Amino acid sequence: xxxxxGDQVFHLEAHGYEADVAARGATLVSLRFxxxxxxxxxxxxxxxxxxxxxxxxxxxxxxxxPGRLADGRFTWHGTPHDVGIxxxxxxxxxxxxxxxxxxxxxxxxxxxxxxxxxxxxxIDYPGALEFEVIAxxxxxxxxxxxxxxxxxxxxxxxxxxxxxxxxxxxxxxxxVDGWRAAIPAARVMTMTPDRLLPEPxxxxxxxxxxxxxxxxGSRRLNHAFTALARDRDGNAxxxxxxxxxxxxxxxxxxxxxxLQAYTSDESAGNDRRAALALEPMTCPPDALHxxxxxxxxxxxxxASASFTIAAIRADR
Numbered sequence: 001x002x003x004x005x006g007d008q009v010f011h012l013e014a015h016g017y018e019a020d021v022a023a024r025g026a027t028l029v030s031l032r033f034x035x036x037x038x039x040x041x042x043x044x045x046x047x048x049x050x051x052x053x054x055x056x057x058x059x060x061x062x063x064x065x066p067g068r069l070a071d072g073r074f075t076w077h078g079t080p081h082d083v084g085i086x087x088x089x090x091x092x093x094x095x096x097x098x099x100x101x102x103x104x105x106x107x108x109x110x111x112x113x114x115x116x117x118x119x120x121x122x123i124d125y126p127g128a129l130e131f132e133v134i135a136x137x138x139x140x141x142x143x144x145x146x147x148x149x150x151x152x153x154x155x156x157x158x159x160x161x162x163x164x165x166x167x168x169x170x171x172x173x174x175x176v177d178g179w180r181a182a183i184p185a186a187r188v189m190t191m192t193p194d195r196l197l198p199e200p201x202x203x204x205x206x207x208x209x210x211x212x213x214x215x216x217g218s219r220r221l222n223h224a225f226t227a228l229a230r231d232r233d234g235n236a237x238x239x240x241x242x243x244x245x246x247x248x249x250x251x252x253x254x255x256x257x258x259l260q261a262y263t264s265d266e267s268a269g270n271d272r273r274a275a276l277a278l279e280p281m282t283c284p285p286d287a288l289h290x291x292x293x294x295x296x297x298x299x300x301x302x303a304s305a306s307f308t309i310a311a312i313r314a315d316r
Contacts, residue, residue, distance in 0.1 A: 010105070010113040014137040017311075025099040026115045026133035028059035028164055031142055033311035038248045040165035040275040056267050056277070057163045060099040061146065064119060064129055066161030067224070067260065067285025068092035070197055074288040076126045076157055083124055090195040095163070097123050098131055112136035118151065127156020127297070141249075141310025148304070150297035157288060158295050161281035164309065165264065166250065169242035171274040176263050180241045181276060182213035183259060185225035189284050196222060198286050210261075213241065216276070221261045224284045228252065228259065240276055245314030255305025256280040257293050280307045 008023040020029040022042070030041040042054045054060055072085040072093035083093050103115035112135065119129045128151040136143050150156050168179045188204040191197060204210070204227075207219055211229075228236035234254040241247040252259065262277035282305055283293035295303050 008105075010108050012111055012113065012135065012137050014111040015139045017137045017142060019135065019137060019142055021113050021115070021133075021135050023103050023105070023115065025054070025101060026061050026103045026117070026131075027054050027099070028135065028142075028144070028162070031164075031309060034313075036246070036311065037167050037171070038309060038311055040167060040171055040271070054099070056165070056264070056271070057095050057099060058165055060095065060163045061131065061133060061160065062095040062163055062279070062281070063098040063131055063146075063148070063160035064125060064158045065093075065096050065288050066159055066279065066281045066283065067287075068094055068196055069288055070195070070286055076288075077155070079126070081124045081126060092195060092197070096160070097125075103131075103133065106132070125156075126152075127154065127158075128152035129156060129158055129297070131160075141308045143306060143308050145304060145306035147302055148295075148297065149302040150299055153299055155296050155298050158297055158303070159281070159283035159287050159293070160305075161256075161258075161260070161279050162307070163277060163279050164250075165275035165277045166240045166248050166309070167275050168240040168246060168248055169244065171271075173270050174273045176216050176273045176276050177218065178215065178243055179276065180213045180215050181210050181261070182237075182239045182241075183210040183225050183261060183278075184229035184236055184238065185210070185259065186227035186229070187225070189224040189226065191222055191285070196285075198224070198284055198290065201226065213239070216263065219263065220265050221263045221276075222265070223261060224281065225259045225261060226257060226284070228257070230254075238278055239312075240278070247312040247314075249308075249310045249312060250278050250280070251308040251310070252280050253306040255282055255303070256307060257282060258284050260285075280305070
């Protein structure tokens with residue numbers, strides 16, 4: 001049987017960090033620092049599941065839209081588009097379609113990998129979008145960058161995100177309850193209870209104010225945070241800290257204006273509330289309908305965004 005190029009995994013190792021990135025979906029499969037998992041790893045792909053998707057979209061690239069798209073349809077410049085529904089119970093299309101595509105390596109070494117794919121033209125989507133994912137290990141952690149270029153002849157909408165599940169200790173059911181999460185957001189978008197589609201943005205108050213790094217406790221999060229406080233370089237800093245003091249940090253560059261937090265309440269078995277998904281996003285869910293922070297690329301135009309995941313040890 002011929003080798004499936006989607007099974008290819010690129011191993012990176014430097015500065016005490018190790019990471020694995022899969023060609024299928026440019027998925028961030030694992031990330032460790034001195035042997036400690038910083039994200040919930042993705043198990044090997046089951047080739048009987050086609051198209052393959054990492055459990056709970058773990059480590060996946062979410063493009064050309066992040067979050068849920070209501071009814072799997074939208075209109076762009078007067079033309080309706082139907083991308084299909086993959087959540088029948090909620091009548092939504094979830095996290096784009098790039099996660100199932102095989103990315104081709106443009107460059108690879110022991111410290112970095114550069115992967116690229118063009119959105120499958122069988123998908124009813126305007127434009128011709130090329131996605132490049134560049135993951136590299138530095139002394140500052142894993143630097144993850146996405147660049148999108150429009151290769152078509154008319155303008156195209158796009159938004160994207162990435163779906164790592166962060167760990168501040170051992171992954172076990174309910175582990176997140178004892179972890180402290182810091183999200184420097186002044187505003188939050190909650191979701192409707194039935195379809196998990198966006199409600200109006202409001203101030204991040206009460207249990208949804210995570211600026212002081214409270215213990216997550218019994219909080220059930222599946223919300224998009226925005227109005228992020230940023231440093232003088234334009235970066236926003238979120239973190240997750242366990243009882244031992246070990247911390248994993250997520251630094252969002254200027255291109256990421258939203259951060260979805262999900263406490264894994266719908267994950268199956270031992271994965272339930274075992275990790276906290278912190279998803280950098282360029283726009284909120286359902287942006288193809290609302291237009292909120294949705295990017296428009298003209299022919300030949302590019303846009304990019306980056307984030308960094310790093311470890312802080314309790315003994316430092």
